[in-house]
Amino acid sequence: xxxxxxxxxxxxxxxxxGRSVPGSIKLASNEVALPPLPPILDAIAAAAAxxxxxxxxxxxxxxxxxxxxxxxxxxxxxxxxxSVSLCQQLVQITCGAPDDEVVFGWRSFEAYPIVxxxxxxxxxxxxxxxxxxxxxxxxxxxxxxxxxxxxxxxPNNPTGTVLRRDELVALLDAVPPDVVVAxxxxxxxxxxxxxxxxxxxxxxxxxxVVVLRTFSKAYRLAGLRVGYxxxxxxxxxxxxxxxxxxxxxxxxxxxALAALSPECLPQLMSACVDVTVERTRVRSALLEAGFVVxxxxxxxxxxxxxxxxxxxAEHCAAAKILVRPFAGDGARVTIAGGDENDAFxxxxxxxxx
Numbered sequence: 001x002x003x004x005x006x007x008x009x010x011x012x013x014x015x016x017x018g019r020s021v022p023g024s025i026k027l028a029s030n031e032v033a034l035p036p037l038p039p040i041l042d043a044i045a046a047a048a049a050x051x052x053x054x055x056x057x058x059x060x061x062x063x064x065x066x067x068x069x070x071x072x073x074x075x076x077x078x079x080x081x082x083s084v085s086l087c088q089q090l091v092q093i094t095c096g097a098p099d100d101e102v103v104f105g106w107r108s109f110e111a112y113p114i115v116x117x118x119x120x121x122x123x124x125x126x127x128x129x130x131x132x133x134x135x136x137x138x139x140x141x142x143x144x145x146x147x148x149x150x151x152x153x154x155p156n157n158p159t160g161t162v163l164r165r166d167e168l169v170a171l172l173d174a175v176p177p178d179v180v181v182a183x184x185x186x187x188x189x190x191x192x193x194x195x196x197x198x199x200x201x202x203x204x205x206x207x208x209v210v211v212l213r214t215f216s217k218a219y220r221l222a223g224l225r226v227g228y229x230x231x232x233x234x235x236x237x238x239x240x241x242x243x244x245x246x247x248x249x250x251x252x253x254x255x256a257l258a259a260l261s262p263e264c265l266p267q268l269m270s271a272c273v274d275v276t277v278e279r280t281r282v283r284s285a286l287l288e289a290g291f292v293v294x295x296x297x298x299x300x301x302x303x304x305x306x307x308x309x310x311x312x313a314e315h316c317a318a319a320k321i322l323v324r325p326f327a328g329d330g331a332r333v334t335i336a337g338g339d340e341n342d343a344f345x346x347x348x349x350x351x352x353x
Contacts, residue, residue: 018322028332030299033337075237076232076236083212085227095119109153143175152181300333303330303333309329
């Protein structure tokens with residue numbers, strides 16, 4: 001007799017990471033090209049020396065540091081094994097019945113439908129608008145009495161597009177108060193448009209809203225897996241209850257604390273500015289080459305190539321440039337250093353917009 005496994009897992013889509021090929025330029029995973037700063041590496045090494053001990057399960061020091069940084073109570077901060085782990089925890093704390101629904105724009109972060117199905121809930125995608133942005137009307141139309149959670153990725157992954165303050169506030173105010181809204185701001189540090197609000201400024205008076213952030217992008221710690229959520233104490237308390245024990249490892253905690261230090265934080269944020277300058281240059285060059293490229297507020301650009309997406313990715317791969325294709329929709333291209341971006345632009349021009 002075979003072991004009993006949930007039958008619905010056979011229909012679960014697999015998360016597809018960006019490819020890594022030795023000798024190729026990887027522009028597929030929205031990573032920052034620069035390594036962690038030396039003081040962060042020193043903190044990681046020091047933590048590794050105590051690797052025989054369990055990490056602080058409560059992540060107390062990092063929680064307190066984040067609370068101070070954002071001007072909130074530690075009871076409003078939950079730290080997780082990357083923000084994607086917190087996404088799954090949000091589904092777990094909001095969805096308990098088989099017909100409970102989770103709404104998100106589509107296309108958006110591909111983990112949303114996966115973590116929803118893993119938790120036994122029903123994923124509901126709402127179409128983006130013609131400018132590849134979240135469409136508040138379609139999101140609201142997708143909400144039913146069975147909806148328990150709404151993900152809003154702002155800037156959106158993989159399109160880089162945003163909802164601005166008036167649009168986002170109107171959306172939040174229109175969502176039923178019993179539906180939790182997760183503002184996924186993994187790329188917040190790359191936003192340059194002053195009309196795009198910091199989600200943390202929208203929490204007051206909205207106990208159903210929770211903001212997600214990550215150390216994977218701007219802080220250059222994608223390999224260590226640490227993210228956090230800021231929200232009302234009842235939501236944060238529930239998130240902590242479903243956290244896998246010791247999931248935020250000691251190296252990740254030490255690295256995140258070092259990244260937030262006065263020695264490192266200004267340098268990290270300065271490097272984000274450099275990325276945004278390159279983002280503007282790359283987008284302008286692509287537009288000149290005839291590509292359609294929505295304005296991005298993240299550390300990547302989106303090329304809505306439709307049926308040409310796979311061919312474009314293969315063309316770039318032949319030039320040893322790895323981009324992230326979403327077959328039938330488009331390709332996402334990470335902004336890296338100047339030389340790497342130039343190599344990508346050369347490949348894109350030879351493909352033709």
